[in-house]
Amino acid sequence: MAKNFRGRSLLTLLDLKAEDVRYLLDLAHMLKAERLAGQFQQRFRGRTLAMLFEKRSTRTRCAFETAFGEEGGCPVFLSSSDIQLGAKESIEDTARVLGRMFDCIMFRGFEQATVDKLAEYSGVPVFNGLTDLYHPTQVLADLMTIEESLGDVAGLDFVYAGDGRNNMANSLMIGSALMGMNCTVLAPEELHPEGKLVETVRGLAERSGAEIRITSDLETAVEGANVIYTDVWASMGEEEQMKERIALLEPYRVDAEMLEQTGNPDVLFMHCLPAVKGNEVTFDVIEGPSSVVWDEAENRKHTIKALMVASLL
Ligand code: CP
Ligand code: NVA
Numbered sequence: 001m002a003k004n005f006r007g008r009s010l011l012t013l014l015d016l017k018a019e020d021v022r023y024l025l026d027l028a029h030m031l032k033a034e035r036l037a038g039q040f041q042q043r044f045r046g047r048t049l050a051m052l053f054e055k056r057s058t059r060t061r062c063a064f065e066t067a068f069g070e071e072g073g074c075p076v077f078l079s080s081s082d083i084q085l086g087a088k089e090s091i092e093d094t095a096r097v098l099g100r101m102f103d104c105i106m107f108r109g110f111e112q113a114t115v116d117k118l119a120e121y122s123g124v125p126v127f128n129g130l131t132d133l134y135h136p137t138q139v140l141a142d143l144m145t146i147e148e149s150l151g152d153v154a155g156l157d158f159v160y161a162g163d164g165r166n167n168m169a170n171s172l173m174i175g176s177a178l179m180g181m182n183c184t185v186l187a188p189e190e191l192h193p194e195g196k197l198v199e200t201v202r203g204l205a206e207r208s209g210a211e212i213r214i215t216s217d218l219e220t221a222v223e224g225a226n227v228i229y230t231d232v233w234a235s236m237g238e239e240e241q242m243k244e245r246i247a248l249l250e251p252y253r254v255d256a257e258m259l260e261q262t263g264n265p266d267v268l269f270m271h272c273l274p275a276v277k278g279n280e281v282t283f284d285v286i287e288g289p290s291s292v293v294w295d296e297a298e299n300r301k302h303t304i305k306a307l308m309v310a311s312l313l
Pocket of ligand 2: 166167
């Protein structure tokens with residue numbers, strides 16, 4: 001079924017080519033239509049998914065668990081307080097044991113090296129459900145949501161405002177560059193993305209025709225934008241930095257004035273959620289007519305199902 005996707009992991013979007021993303025998005029649109037038509041298959045019957053969590057989750061956990069379970073598979077939730085991962089047993093040994101018992105593994109946690117090691121040692125497909133560095137499955141849902149609202153993402157102007165060096169900013173830059181969507185990261189200089197990643201992303205963008213812009217200029221950054229995206233100002237594990245982040249990021253809050261500055265009455269507002277209303281986005285924007293955050297949350301499930309169908313079948 002999948003175009004060379006069988007058996008593959010998703011650790012970062014840097015693992016994918018534009019044609020892989022296109023394939024996964026087409027599959028996700030198809031699976032969503034199928035589900036809305038009330039057609040259920042049993043694609044994962046007899047299969048098992050280990051779900052490893054070092055950090056909390058609502059959407060990612062529920063998306064993986066329901067997508068796998070409703071297709072007849074058996075998802076097993078394992079938090080780091082339940083299992084030995086990195087505590088009394090090395091990641092390598094845990095990975096080899098899980099690889100003998102499960103058909104695939106998803107991981108949410110701190111270090112990217114952990115999810116990379118799980119893939120290296122388990123011998124089964126591993127899906128990154130968020131690390132400090134990347135959140136690739138979220139961006140699949142984001143691209144799907146933009147396509148539903150605006151059609152082809154190539155050539156659109158996408159602006160990410162806020163903490164420009166977190167997992168969302170990193171993955172959104174890569175996804176945009178792959179798919180030919182212009183991406184502006186609007187952030188204070190202290191929170192600009194890492195130079196090496198920007199260089200890599202610009203290399204990808206050369207092939208797709210996307211423009212990748214990193215700026216702190218609040219006056220011009222959002223002009224003509226089709227999408228404005230933001231995320232929390234302190235990610236999981238950084239909570240103690242919240243005070244200093246508020247001081248740095250207050251001017252970058254997405255509010256009605258910022259949407260107006262785009263000059264585009266049809267601009268979309270997006271957020272991966274959970275949101276801190278009043279910090280990175282005002283209540284009226286996230287609850288207003290530009291916001292597509294609930295579609296975006298729902299699409300986590302369809303895109304994650306597509307990823308597992310493509311990798312396992
Ligand atoms: N967007 C997202 O990953 O949400 P959760 O943290 O609830 O999984
Ligand atoms: N940047 C956020 C994303 C949550 C989905 C975090 O890592 O907490």
